[in-house]
Amino acid sequence: MGRNRATLADVARLAGLSKTAASMVLNGREGTRLSAEAHQRVFAAAEELGYRPNMAARSLRTRKTATIAFVSDIVATTRFAGDLIRGALDAARERDHVLLITETQGDAAFERYAIEAMLDRQVDGVVYAAMATRRLTVPPAILGGPVVLLNAVSPDERPCVLPDDEQAAVALVEALLAHGHRDRIALIGRNRLKEGDPEVSIAAPARLRGIRATLAAADVGLLAECFCAEWLPEHGYAAMRNLLSRSPRPTAVVCMNDRLAFGAYQALGEAGLAIPEDISVVSFDDDPIAAWLRPGLTTAALPHERMGRRAVELVLDGGDAGPSYVPMPLRRRRSVAAPAAGVPAPRRAPA
Amino acid sequence: MGRNRATLADVARLAGLSKTAASMVLNGREGTRLSAEAHQRVFAAAEELGYRPNMAARSLRTRKTATIAFVSDIVATTRFAGDLIRGALDAARERDHVLLITETQGDAAFERYAIEAMLDRQVDGVVYAAMATRRLTVPPAILGGPVVLLNAVSPDERPCVLPDDEQAAVALVEALLAHGHRDRIALIGRNRLKEGDPEVSIAAPARLRGIRATLAAADVGLLAECFCAEWLPEHGYAAMRNLLSRSPRPTAVVCMNDRLAFGAYQALGEAGLAIPEDISVVSFDDDPIAAWLRPGLTTAALPHERMGRRAVELVLDGGDAGPSYVPMPLRRRRSVAAPAAGVPAPRRAPA
């Protein structure tokens, strides 16, 4: 790999100047007194030889690698990881940096290993990412360089990047209220564990907070709140069946994420109820599935790409301590409509 | 980052030996004549100082970085990328290597940039990945070190890792035949572009080949073949509606991927037909959605994690030129049953 590349010495020789001169010209050093002609010659020589500096040598001297570490707990189990990484990749490229990626799988030994591997390679900074928004303790080993938490907060006030779940919840509920839904809004996805323990989730309490505040401001209460052990389709399905067995039926439900909403869709489909005519559904995340559902699901999108980008910007350009919130854009699709007048009756979709 | 680490010189000094001795001991060099006591002292000193070698310095000398490049066209748009990366990450870690990740977004300029960035950093090898199985020309710049194609083949016979789509198709169709489906099997997802142009897809023709061969061996023909402009849910939905408007109705459909199958599920749900009682459905990929559908979708899983792993194994351990096929395990869920006796009638799911 990278056989016989031209070195700085080659460039200098071809330009008829010293390595010092070549180095200074190529690095665009200010305040050097090298002649315009010297500049010309160096550039020409570098061009002719296709010179590219050897990063290993440069790093050895400068202790900079133009490389930043992206260490995450789990990349595979969530399909959002890709977006986080893409955003980080883009921002890194714009600043001529490159990403060294590792994964800890939540395992302490792997984490130690990963951190050491990064440190050995003299990364210029670290993005420490969690795939579900939660609280993370930064291993002390990486303090000493810039560290930014992505999708996580830390006990000590470190810069971090988070989705603005609370604002998203506000937007979602306001959309429902704007369509005329009032006292028959139900919530699917309450979860004591997620809401109570910041090690588990930051998102859950924020979403709940936003929902409650907005409803309270409009002086309406929730018709029902369904607890779910996990935020998976099967739980959304069960919750929706349960809601449908009760009276009165909700005119709208907000689901804590799209997978729950998907389960809710399934239950509604089986019950022969139409979305949004019989029941409106809104949710969080903008999982790809949200666009595939029929009708498309209105949901607040996790801005993963922008978050990834922001994280490396904070690492490279520096940033204030504490959280930096990225807004979650509302994707308006077809799952919201005004509640039907009177008591809605089950109806069949066309065959 | 990585402030004042102990250097080899420090270790040597503490051990009361030369750098040469320390280096040789720590690298476990054979054939050196250093005493057992010298070994002891070096290890003790390294331990005491928490010595870790500086990779930049080492790479400068050895031209090895214990780093491999993972360059892909697009990571974000597919949720499988995560699995590919995870597999690669695992294999890399096992061999004490680390992954430098970049993305070309299919853009030639970005690709050039990415390749140069990798080469500047003296990566030991390159995994060149496409997110949809297709043909890729390896940029000549990276020849000279090991290059393995992931999810892609190249015109020149380079080592590459591919899912075994053909075998998967065989398994899927055999599962249908085993349940007694014969002449009323339909296919959703024919696509001339994908089937005809290896730059676009390798998977499509392989899947089609497997399906046809298996049916031919059992001496049965396809009831219908639906062409789809893309492999998205809406196209699967339309195709299934079309199939249902015809007579006789299929007893089973094989979809070219899970997103098409999802669309087919939607159409069947709306038509009030039950899976698998009225129609069996099988498909390819094992998208997360396959497990979320009701009933779970029987599908041949893209073995992305194993593929990612295999690719870095080939880079590091060397491997024969040409394709290395990774089997696609069949995920048997609830979407397949024996065809109903007689003419199936529309039926309603319980409300």
Added chain:
DNA sequence: ATGCTCTGCTAAATCATTTTAGCTGCGCCG
């Protein structure tokens, strides 16, 4: 006594860069 081999170790070169310190020659001032 000389030379040879073997053991156990080390000095110094090397890798490709950045950076510090300083050199050379010229013009100018006093």
Added chain:
DNA sequence: CGGCGCAGCTAAAATGATTTAGCAGAGCAT
């Protein structure tokens, strides 16, 4: 005529490892 400053450049050190070449001393044979 001596010294000073400046323009334009360079030699050499430094970064932290690996590796080549070889040294000092002991043992042994001649």
